[in-house]
Amino acid sequence: MEFKDYQGMKYALTFSGMQEIHADMLSEIANDEGALEIYRTVLTKSIRYTRTRAEWGLMTVEEKMEGDPARTALHDSLIINFDKLSRYLKLQGKKAAWRDRLGSVEDDPAYRKRIGDMADYLTFVEALLHR
Numbered sequence: 001m002e003f004k005d006y007q008g009m010k011y012a013l014t015f016s017g018m019q020e021i022h023a024d025m026l027s028e029i030a031n032d033e034g035a036l037e038i039y040r041t042v043l044t045k046s047i048r049y050t051r052t053r054a055e056w057g058l059m060t061v062e063e064k065m066e067g068d069p070a071r072t073a074l075h076d077s078l079i080i081n082f083d084k085l086s087r088y089l090k091l092q093g094k095k096a097a098w099r100d101r102l103g104s105v106e107d108d109p110a111y112r113k114r115i116g117d118m119a120d121y122l123t124f125v126e127a128l129l130h131r
Helices: 003-007 015-029 033-056 061-091 097-102 111-129
Strands: none
Touching: 015 033, 015 061, 015 097, 015 111, 033 061, 033 111, 061 097, 061 111, 097 111
């Protein structure tokens, strides 16, 4: 499977779309210590999530069944922290429109994957910047 195959999936983000969302996040976070603290949590959860997601395709059915509750809990926690960052920024007078671009799980559960995709992008960028 190639990146172009991903692009045909429901709610797929373009690479440039992920870059824009990330740039918008960082612009609004700026030097706000409260936002930076939440963003660090988002990054930590993203890295853990990406590792789990990347290993998923290598697991046996039994391993997936055993690990699924923890994977789901991690994904839920990731979404909660994206939401927490968005709420915090809005309280600081920011728009946090980047969060709306990721979609709401309440509107369609398929947005879970899209939010996870964004977490994978954040992990990718962090890995490149801090080698």
